[in-house]
Amino acid sequence: MAELDDIIHQPLRLKIMAALNALPAEVGLEFARLKKLTGATDGNLGAHIETLAKAGYVSVEKAFVGKKPQTTVTATAAGRGAFARHVATLQEIIAGKQI
Amino acid sequence: MIDSKQATNALADIDDTVRRVRQSLIYQLSSLIMLMCGALVFAGNVLSWLWPRYGLYIWIGVYVFATLGLFALSAYNYAQSRIRTFDHRYLLTFLLIIAFGIFCCVFGQFTPRQQTTFWPVYIMLFYMLAGVWFGTAFIVIGAAIIALTLIGYIYIPGMPFLLWMAVVNGGGLFVGGLWMRRS
Secondary structure, eight states, rough: OOOOOOOHSSSHHHHHHHHHSSSOOOOOOOOOHHHHTTTHHHHHHHHHHHHHHHSEEEEEEEEEEEEEEEEEEEOOOOHHHHHHHHHHHHHHHTTOOOO | OHHHHHHHHHHHHHHHHHHHHHHHHHHHHHHHHHHHHHHHHHHHHHHHHOOOOGGGHHHHHHHHHHHHHHHHHHHHHHHHHHHOOOHHHHHHHHHHHHHHHHHHHHTTTHHHHHHHHHHHHHHHHHHHHHHHHHHHHHHHHHHHHHHHHHHHHHHHOOOOHHHHIEEEEEEEEHHHHHHHHHH
C-alpha cells in the first residue's frame, strides 16, 4: 500500500512540484515566475524550495543574467518519481483503495 | 492519512497549478509574437502611408517577415523550454488563414481602405477565438483592436487612416504583448 509523501503533501510544496512537473524534464522555472504561479511570498517560497532541495526533489541553480541574479528551480528525476507516486496515492484514496 | 475529499482537493490544486503553468508558457511566447507583429504592422502601415503605390509589396514583405519571425521565436522558445510551438502544422494553419483572407478580399472586391480594415478585424477574430481556449487576455486585446479599427474606419477619412491603424493595430499589439508579458 503506497503512502503519501509528507514532504510533497504540504500545500505550497505540492503546488511547487506540480508546476515543475508540468514542464519537460530538465527544464526549470525562475523563482519570480514560480512565486507568481504559486502566489507565495519570497520568504515562504524560499523556505519550501529549500525543504524540497534537501529531500533531493528539486535542484536550485543560481546565475547572473546581465547584472541581475536569477534563481532557477528544476524538478530532479527523484522528485518527478516521488510526485508521480504521490499523485497515484491521492487517486487511490479517491478510488477508495485506502482509508 | 487523509480522506477522499482532501485528496480530491489536493488533485484539484495540482490541476489548477498545471493549468496556470501552461497558460503562463502560452502567454510568454504569445507576448513575444505580439511584440514582433506589433512592430511589423506598425512599419507596414507607416510605409504604406509613405508609399501607397507599393502597398501590396509592403504587406507581402510584412507577412514574409512575420512567418520567418515565428520560426525564429519558436526556435528561441524551444531552446528555453524544450517545448516546440511553431511547426509545419502551424505554418499550414497560418497560410490557410491568409489564403482565406485573400479569397475574401478578391471575391468581396474590397477597396484598399476596406482591406486595411478587414485584415486586422479578421486576424483579431482568431486572437479572440484563441482566447476562448487559452486566456481572456487574447479576447480583451482582440476586442479592443477591432473596436478601435472600426472607429477609425468610420471617423478618419483618407490616408491618415493608415497612421491611425499603425498606432491602433501595431501599437495595440505591442502594448498587448507587454501587458501579456506581465500577466
